[in-house]
Amino acid sequence: MTNTIGNRHGSAVVTLPSDLEILITREFDAPAELVFDAWTKPELVRRWWAGDRGVVTEAQVDLRIGGRWRWVMTANGGFEVAFSGEYREIDRPHRLVRTEVFELFPDAEAIGTLTFEESGGVTTLKILARYPSQEHRDAAIASGMEGGLQTSLNELEELVRQSA
């Protein structure tokens, strides 16, 4: 099989299977082991996690049950965005369950369940995030993402400062 950069670009699909959940689905032309590694090897996480929103400055992974993970990016606006949590289930290359906290909102701990299903050389990645309440789930979506939320908060702060 020949892979071409960009073949599947833009093909991730987001659905909301329940009031508390967000599901992201994306296929990759790669073995499940490799996709799994991209989520669990710091040197690989560093290369993609920030997307186009910034630069990954920290990618800690203690891949064992109860082990902690902490990923930090410096977003393009100059501020830091930190996510962290704990590994709950590790079944390479099929399944990974971890808690996820956006450190600005430590009470809104989500459970992230990642499944990697390989068939005919194509791995389907499903990222299911389950939030403690619908409000938290909606906040996660409304923010677009962590960077978007932080941007909004910074803008709000600026606005407050100007009007003071």
Place this chain on the structure above:
Amino acid sequence: MPISTYNVCVARTPTTTDVFNAVAEGSRRALLDALGVDEATVGHLVDRLGLTQPQVSKHLAVLRAVGLVSVRADGRRRWYRVNGPALEPVFDWVRGFESTWNTRLDRLDDVLVELQTKENST
């Protein structure tokens, strides 16, 4: 765009529009899903969803009030259908999030392609 993609359950926050409130209820989302397949009468919907006739009528009234569902008369029958464009605010709400994850996972995709190219060339 399949109707299931619109099958979202949305915030009841003060900033939401009527459309958001209308789709925040599970039975109404089920109605939209069913009507997304094909137009239907109240009787069809009762059979398909296992709701009572008054329930279906009540939810259809809410969906009609916010423009999510339209109706046409055919003799004595009334056929209901989804009005897709009215769902746009709901779709937009999720689209920003989806766009962020697309960028991120596209980057991941590129890393995977590169890793495999290296593997093959060594």
